[in-house]
Amino acid sequence: MADLVLGPVLRHIGDTDATIWVETSEPCTVHVLGSSEHTWTVAGHHYALVTVRDLESGSVTPYEVDLDGRAVWPPVGVASPLIRTAGDDPEAFVLAFGSCRVASESAEPTAVLGKDALVAYAQRMRSLPVDEWPDALLLLGDQVYADELSEEMKRRVGERHDLSEPPGAQVRDFEEYTWLYSRSWSEDNVRWLLSNVPTSMIFDDHDVHDDWNTSYSWRREMEASAWWEERIVGALASYWIYQHLGNLSPAELDEDPLYDRVRNCAGDAEPILRAFASGADEEADGSPGVRWSYRRDFGPVRLLVIDSRCGRVLAPDRRDMVSDPEFDWIEEQADGDYDHLLIGTSLPWLLPRTMHDLEAWDEKLASGARGDRWARWAEKLRRAADLEHWAAFRDSFERLARLFLDVAAGRRAGTSGRAPATICVLSGDVHHAYAARVRFATPTAGTVYQLTCSPLHNHVPAAVRVAFRAAWGRKAERVVRLLLGPVTAVPEASFSWSKMAGPSFGNQIATLRTRGRVAHLTIERSVDTASGPHLFETVTDLPLTTEERPPEIPTSRAASRPSR
Known part of the structure; x- marks a missing residue:
């Protein structure tokens, strides 16, 4: 008799459809709201992604999960989770986002890490009316930490491997990745949250390994190690199952040849996914890649999530954050009419200027x-200080800037000829939160922001806090340029930016609210001693638009060609 191992996780939501992900203990048929899907198997684990169709637009629908006709979710005494399609006010949209979460077994604060902001967010949600819930959740990397294990995980891994041998107390393969996801998604509050709020995800380095794909020489060193092949195959195969599939719409799933092969495999699909994962890792060496980036539209809000890790191109004579074909695709997705463009990238596009x-x-x-x-010295510094964000990929950094300038100026608008009110780059990774605003040399109708929120649950050393606070200062900027200049000139950016809020530290989660062309950012920090409704303190409360409708852009500008 099959049991529910993990899930349900509500993933993609459309006007009339939704996808729900589950892991089960053995092969079975999964039923949700009259839709059914037989599980498929990878390395002895069993999964299904159920597509529920023919929902009513603007509806709130409770659902249950049955395995072979037996109800397994929700547990006794817990209300049924909800599928909420586009509501009565399609212009209103609320997105929660964050990154970098070390999972704990308990909802209670820990001495080192404090209160988990995602757990606290779920606890508060459970006391709120449904119409105050976020419409979506975006997790921007480090959903699991493959290279920083809890004591329990170290014990389990140590039962399979000698931890004195490389890579030490880290996961080795697909099986151990399944343990990480189970730990991350099993806490009661988080499980409830993921069953009720449609969630999008993208990886960052710790989902695979610290400094993943930081440079060409880093890749050569990893590939020469005896343990790396199993690690990267396990990382990408598990990411495809646990995170990537749910980022796709039902229409995209229907057209995905890999999903079709895995879903219809008569036996265990592990060999299929191993070959896929090994090939996906080779994109950084110039091979045809896998597009992990994706797009989702929420009424007049467009979310475009960029893979800034696996899709890098790293060669002795070339270094790009994103390959040319994928960047072409990204630029195409920015065309059209919408009120707000949200760019999800685990790594911040804009850092403190220093x-x-x-x-x-x-x-x-x-x-x-x-x-x-x-x-050689600079490569050592790059790894030691994690100098691997968009700023360390100058060509890609500037190409993204040109795209944002075109969008903000209305040169990629559709028939309306109107630029979006905001272009917001949503990021994590750097273990603090801040908001920064871009200023191009020429004024634009739309405003570009960097909105960064991290971590959801992790430790930030005091020295790091001091460094980030200092890094935002003009004095530090001048001193660093003075020190670096005699060695080689510091490359100039084609635009400027300034801090609007932050930096703030601690376990934090951000909420971006839009209504029509108005946008507002809130960043909240979990309070270790709080309970009930007072689980957070607000550290940022920032209007991103000053009026409902920014000035129309001139027709001649709207009709001009995008720059490249």
Whole structure:
């Protein structure tokens, strides 16, 4: 008799359809609201992604999960989870987002990590009316930590491997990744949250390994190790199952040849996914890649999530955050009419200017601007200080800037000829939260922001807090440029940006609210001693638009060609 191992996780929501992901203990048929899906098997684990169709637009529908006709979810005494299609006010949209979550077995604060912000968010949601819930949740990387294990996970991994051998106390393969996801998604409040709020996801480095794909030489070193092949195959195969599939719409799933092969495999589909994962990892070496990036539309809000890890191109003579074909696709998705463009990327596009300058300078030095000796030193610095954000991929950084300029100026607008009110880059990774605003050389109708919120649940050392606070200061910027300049000139950015809020530290979650062309950002920090409705303190409360309708852009600008 099959049992529910993990889930249900509500993933994609459309006007009249939804997808719900589950893991089960053995093969079975999963039933949700009259829709059914037989499980498929990978490495002895059993999964299904059920597509529920023919829902009523603007409806709130309770659902249950049955396995072979036996009800298994919700548990006794727990209300049925809900599927909420586009509501009565399609112009209103609420998105919660965050990143970097170390999972705990308990909802209680821990001495080192404090109160889990995602757990606290779920606890507060349970006391709120449904119409005050967020419409969607975006998890921006480090959903699991493959290289930083809890004591319990170390014990389990140690029963299978000698932890004194490389890579030490880290997961090795697909099986151990399934343990990580189980730990991350099993806590009662988080499980309830994921069953009720449609969730989108993208990976970051710790989902695979710290500094994943930071440079060409890093890849060569990893590939030379005896343990890396199993690690990367397990990481990408499990990511495809647990995170990526749910990012796709039912229409995209219907057209996905890999999903079709796995779903209809008569036996265990592990060999199919192993071959896929191994090939996906080779994109950084110039092979045809897998597009992990995706797009979702929520009424007049467009969410475009960019893979800034696996899709990198790393070669001795080339270094790109995103390959040219994928960047072409990203630019195409920015065309059209919408009120707000949300760009999800686990790594911030904009950092404190001091850090940006250091990363851009280090990339230049590592590429050989001052010879091999300096290049080797710069590579060591890059790894030691995690200098691997968009700033460290200058060509990609500037190409993204040109895209945002075109969008903000209305040059990619559809028939309306009107730019979106905001372009918001949503990121995590850096273990603090802040908001920054872009200023291009010429005014634009739309406003571009960097909105960063991290971590959901992790430790931020005091020294890191001091460094980030200082990094936002103009004095630090001048001093760093003065120190770096004599070695090699710091590359200049084509635009400027300034901090609007932050930096704030602690376990945090952000909420972006839009209504028509109005947008508002709230960042809240979990309070370790709080209970009941007082689980957070607000650290940022920032209007992103000053009026409902920004000025119309001139027709001539709207009709001009996008820059490249």
